[in-house]
Amino acid sequence: MVVELVAQTVVNGINVGALYGLTAVGLSLTFGVMKILNVGHGEFLMLGGFIAFWLLRLWGVDPFLSLPLVAAALFLIGAFAYRLLFATLSGYDEHVKVKNSLLVGFGLFLVIPHIARILWTGDERAITPFYSGESFPIFSVRVGYVPLAGLVVAIVVILLLHLFLTRTYLGKAVRGTSENWKAAKLMGINVNKTYMITFAIGTATAGIGGILVGLTQVISPDVGMGWTLKALIVVVLAGIGSVGGAFFAGLILGVIEAVGAIFMGPYAVALGLLIFLLILMFRPQGLFGKA
Amino acid sequence: MLVVDKIDVFHGELQALWGVSLEVSEGELVSLIGANGAGKSTIVESISSLNPLAAGSISFKGIRLDKEPAHRVVEEGVCLIPEERGVFPGMSVLENLELGAFTHDSRNHRHETLSSVYALFPVLESRRAQKAGTMSGGEQQMLAVARALMSRPKMLMCDEPSLGLAPIVVKSIFDAIRQINQSGVGVLLVEQNVKAALGLSKRAYIIENGRIMGQGESKNLLNDENVREAYLGTG
Amino acid sequence: MSHAKRFSISGIVVLFLILIPLITQRTDLITWFTYTLLYITLSQSWNLIWGVPLPLALLAGALGAVIFALIIGFPAFRLKGVYFIISTLVLAEILQILFYTVLPRANVLPSKLLNAYSLTPRYYLSLVIAVLAVVVVDWIRRSRLGLGLMSIREDEDAAEASGVNTLKYKLTAFLISTSLAGLGGGVYAYYAAAVRPGYLFSALWTFDAVIIVFVGGVGTITGPIIGAIFFVLLKQLLSLYLPGGSHVMVFGILFIIVVLYLPGGLIGLISKFRKA
Numbered sequence: 001m002v003v004e005l006v007a008q009t010v011v012n013g014i015n016v017g018a019l020y021g022l023t024a025v026g027l028s029l030t031f032g033v034m035k036i037l038n039v040g041h042g043e044f045l046m047l048g049g050f051i052a053f054w055l056l057r058l059w060g061v062d063p064f065l066s067l068p069l070v071a072a073a074l075f076l077i078g079a080f081a082y083r084l085l086f087a088t089l090s091g092y093d094e095h096v097k098v099k100n101s102l103l104v105g106f107g108l109f110l111v112i113p114h115i116a117r118i119l120w121t122g123d124e125r126a127i128t129p130f131y132s133g134e135s136f137p138i139f140s141v142r143v144g145y146v147p148l149a150g151l152v153v154a155i156v157v158i159l160l161l162h163l164f165l166t167r168t169y170l171g172k173a174v175r176g177t178s179e180n181w182k183a184a185k186l187m188g189i190n191v192n193k194t195y196m197i198t199f200a201i202g203t204a205t206a207g208i209g210g211i212l213v214g215l216t217q218v219i220s221p222d223v224g225m226g227w228t229l230k231a232l233i234v235v236v237l238a239g240i241g242s243v244g245g246a247f248f249a250g251l252i253l254g255v256i257e258a259v260g261a262i263f264m265g266p267y268a269v270a271l272g273l274l275i276f277l278l279i280l281m282f283r284p285q286g287l288f289g290k291a
Numbered sequence: 292m293l294v295v296d297k298i299d300v301f302h303g304e305l306q307a308l309w310g311v312s313l314e315v316s317e318g319e320l321v322s323l324i325g326a327n328g329a330g331k332s333t334i335v336e337s338i339s340s341l342n343p344l345a346a347g348s349i350s351f352k353g354i355r356l357d358k359e360p361a362h363r364v365v366e367e368g369v370c371l372i373p374e375e376r377g378v379f380p381g382m383s384v385l386e387n388l389e390l391g392a393f394t395h396d397s398r399n400h401r402h403e404t405l406s407s408v409y410a411l412f413p414v415l416e417s418r419r420a421q422k423a424g425t426m427s428g429g430e431q432q433m434l435a436v437a438r439a440l441m442s443r444p445k446m447l448m449c450d451e452p453s454l455g456l457a458p459i460v461v462k463s464i465f466d467a468i469r470q471i472n473q474s475g476v477g478v479l480l481v482e483q484n485v486k487a488a489l490g491l492s493k494r495a496y497i498i499e500n501g502r503i504m505g506q507g508e509s510k511n512l513l514n515d516e517n518v519r520e521a522y523l524g525t526g
Numbered sequence: 527m528s529h530a531k532r533f534s535i536s537g538i539v540v541l542f543l544i545l546i547p548l549i550t551q552r553t554d555l556i557t558w559f560t561y562t563l564l565y566i567t568l569s570q571s572w573n574l575i576w577g578v579p580l581p582l583a584l585l586a587g588a589l590g591a592v593i594f595a596l597i598i599g600f601p602a603f604r605l606k607g608v609y610f611i612i613s614t615l616v617l618a619e620i621l622q623i624l625f626y627t628v629l630p631r632a633n634v635l636p637s638k639l640l641n642a643y644s645l646t647p648r649y650y651l652s653l654v655i656a657v658l659a660v661v662v663v664d665w666i667r668r669s670r671l672g673l674g675l676m677s678i679r680e681d682e683d684a685a686e687a688s689g690v691n692t693l694k695y696k697l698t699a700f701l702i703s704t705s706l707a708g709l710g711g712g713v714y715a716y717y718a719a720a721v722r723p724g725y726l727f728s729a730l731w732t733f734d735a736v737i738i739v740f741v742g743g744v745g746t747i748t749g750p751i752i753g754a755i756f757f758v759l760l761k762q763l764l765s766l767y768l769p770g771g772s773h774v775m776v777f778g779i780l781f782i783i784v785v786l787y788l789p790g791g792l793i794g795l796i797s798k799f800r801k802a
Binding site: 175187 | 379
């Protein structure tokens with residue numbers, strides 16, 4: 001009996017953790033490459049979720065089919081947001097850049113939820129295709145189809161990202177730029193364009209995450225900051241510079257929270273925050289990061 | 292080919308270059324010598340469009356480099372090997388070389404360029420999977436030169452390639468530079484090691500405190516009393 | 527509602543809000559997010575419940591604030607810059623969750639005080655506190671503490687190297703600002719007459735204070751004052767036409783503009799016009 005409970009909890013934790021990981025990956029990439037901490041990251045997640053929601057509601061588009069659409073849309077929105085807001089910061093000292101990007105991201109957090117609220121009201125929405133509630137048993141553990149598909153999506157996205165970074169010219173340019181942007185410039189790499197693409201990839205993954213959140217939980221205009229915080233915790237837990245690490249750290253956080261909920265009930269949320277602080281104080285480079 | 296015309300450059304509020312002019316013709320090997328802090332790096336960085344010009348102009352084959360962003364300068368065929376070498380430490384030798392051929396033109400020809408680079412520096416081929424950050428100073432310098440070659444430059448600028456390297460290694464680097472120049476690539480060599488630089492180049496410029504103080508045939512400068520006293524430690 | 531009453535209400539909110547942002551203009555930019563400590567106003571509302579006379583209650587609130595500041599500040603202080611900011615926020619979130627679950631119900635003023643509720647004395651009280659805050663901050667600016675803080679803001683490492691005990695200065699600034707915040711919170715609790723403890727720990731207070739200070743002009747005395755007045759006016763105006771909270775959005779946009787293009791805030795803009 002206990003074993004079943006624990007197993008079920010772990011499975012649930014993994015499902016949520018995959019979301020955490022996916023959300024964190026975008027933030028980690030952006031911060032690692034250009035030292036921009038986009039505190040408005042969660043807002044892009046929220047936007048992605050809403051686009052998928054309305055696509056389903058108005059035109060019956062299956063959320064898994066709208067994945068590439070949302071990814072493309074959030075890529076463009078992210079590129080636009082970068083050019084408009086963050087590009088001005090790119091010339092500064094790292095120190096100043098991080099602080100100011102924090103502020104700009106904060107500004108996004110102030111503005112975007114409001115616009116969303118005006119457009120769509122503050123109601124919570126869930127993306128519910130017809131197969132929503134179904135699940136199948138593995139031994140005595142219930143595995144929902146939708147969360148499982150979400151896990152698969154998250155893994156696929158991360159794999160694609162990894163391939164992009166290691167096998168394509170542009171991806172290698174992104175990695176090079178994050179190691180030494182001056183040298184990158186001297187090799188003919190358009191650093192500004194590279195930054196913009198990196199940022200846009202970050203927002204695109206956030207958008208995909210948003211769809212998954214809408215499918216497995218709920219989205220509302222205010223849901224962004226909560227996810228930004230989760231992403232931050234995961235990024236700190238994983239350490240900067242590790243895309244795969246961010247995913248695993250997300251899974252770890254998900255499982256810890258799920259298990260914690262058995263013993264601590266609603267306080268379990270504080271667990272993540274506590275982990276965040278502990279890591280910062282005692283192992284600032286995170287579990288997988290480069291020192 | 293390269294014409295630097297009376298440029299002024301500032302670092303923040305401080306002026307670093309005053310009315311600096313120099314030229315490099317096609318296929319020439321020219322040295323730029325001077326003491327630490329004289330402004331040598333500032334000049335080549337400005338040519339690469341890393342610094343804005345407060346006055347003057349820089350042209351390459353008739354195209355104004357100072358009006359282009361840094362990555363376009365590389366596309367035009369001018370490549371800088373910076374003083375810090377500018378390799379990507381976390382990436383492998385091969386990846387570094389591949390990124391050197393980032394511009395469209397060089398990317399299309401990268402396989403042949405890679406072969407010729409390996410021929411010039413065999414050690415890079417044997418270490419191609421190694422992370423660049425784990426290599427010795429000399430090997431990193433070779434990598435830096437090699438990755439610059441991957442961009443198929445018409446002119447190469449080397450900022451203090453001998454810095455921090457043992458004499459034997461310096462010799463092999465300089466041999467490589469001579470070979471590169473003989474294949475038709477113009478070279479602007481920036482060096483503190485005056486004797487070696489003058490030995491390698493046909494012409495040289497002397498820079499002091501941000502101003503060009505002298506220029507001429509290298510062998511003349513080698514024999515010039517003032518030069519010998521200031522830079523070669525002999526009277 | 528009569529004009530005078532309407533005026534008083536806006537006035538009280540303005541003044542209250544002035545109070546908070548003045549705190550944040552402590553020149554040590556790193557300590558912005560410490561205003562998460564505004565929460566501490568919690569302590570205040572407890573005191574009101576127990577019927578403690580007002581001035582004592584206010585002082586107790588300020589003290590409570592300081593205590594919480596030490597709790598939150600201590601672990602976070604070892605970290606630098608961004609990490610400090612995020613950590614204080616995270617810590618405050620933890621505290622908020624804690625308080626919402628432990629003390630879910632609202633605390634209310636004792637009934638005899640409720641019956642005698644009148645706006646005017648609260649207005650004057652806010653005014654007094656606001657003026658006090660301005661005076662304190664101004665005094666600091668001219669003092670040695672202020673000089674040290676400004677040097678820390680310019681370049682913390684250089685300041686440390688020239689013998690400025692950065693930890694002590696930062697801690698002092700932190701504590702002074704949190705006690706002012708606590709006072710402000712106390713006044714707010716008195717004004718609102720009923721508050722849920724968890725609400726006071728909400729990060730929204732911090733955000734309000736931060737955006738007011740930045741838009742007004744960070745690092746100046748008059749900046750936050752102008753910012754606060756502007757903020758409250760905008761809030762009242764916009765709430766007539768748009769859903770609640772829209773003033774935050776407008777301020778958010780202004781905030782972004784200020785961060786990117788107008789580091790001096792509105793005050794900076796005004797002085798630019800003066801020079802032209």
